[in-house]
Amino acid sequence: MSHETNTSIELEIALLIRRLTSITTSRKFGTLDRSAYLLLGQIESHGSAGVKALAEEFRLDISTVSRQTSALEQKGYVYKMPDPEDGRAYFYQLTEEGRRMLLETRAQRTERIDELLKGWTEDERTRFGELLAKFNRTYLDD
Amino acid sequence: MSHETNTSIELEIALLIRRLTSITTSRKFGTLDRSAYLLLGQIESHGSAGVKALAEEFRLDISTVSRQTSALEQKGYVYKMPDPEDGRAYFYQLTEEGRRMLLETRAQRTERIDELLKGWTEDERTRFGELLAKFNRTYLDD
DNA sequence: GCAAAGTAGTTGTATAATACACTTAAATGT
């Protein structure tokens, strides 16, 4: 396999993360911050979950997710139900407000992508989406 | 243009930034941290530059870059030359050690990409590199 | 069936990356 291709990908990835941080920090990129957006999206698509499952999904420390979910609960976007089978555990579920915020943010973020990619062909956008998805699901047991 | 495609790209980008943060934080991703790596790379490829130019390139606040370059200077990876035409300004240049670290980190990071993408076809990797480059250069005057 | 080990979650503390507001010194414009 071509080493130059991978050197180029490596550089573009370093730039991408800088660029995405900059775009998403400017806070015009949706009402919810990134962690909140991902957590609510995960709960929406995979059903209610505890801190541990969420932390594993996003490869974050449990303590980090614990604080993030607390913040979401504080804001009324999720609520916490004790796990009937395990007295230590909880499930977080979306509130109506949480679902509303999720959809609103998703719409705002998609609109931003629309603007960014307006000069791209349909084929480029489709391919980009596919390759990003493939990359995100390419795991390495580290 | 397809809205679903963009919704999907939007989600994958949110996931990607989380995933990249996780990969690059584990610190097995090269000796230099991301900001140092990008700054040294920029100075290498575009020649010596001042804080302002670097901040613009990476869309960071000048204060942020000022601290980052100070840290690089501290570690002996760059040195600072006064701009002969402007008594307020400086140019940062790579030291030999800085260049060495840059190349070493680039090699380490590329190797990591090699591992991650080892199941991909040559065509997929080429296309991914191209689309990432295109995305990174797709600007929006925000 | 109980003690030891393990586990889910929380909280304390530390660090890194960032922005914004302010300061300083030099350059530029009128």
Place this chain on the structure above:
DNA sequence: ACATTTAAGTGTATTATACAACTACTTTGC
């Protein structure tokens, strides 16, 4: 020549994160 602008640096705050210690519960091994 004085006011305005600009390059860089510094003070301070915020956010996202990890690791370590702790609490309360569960599971396991004898």
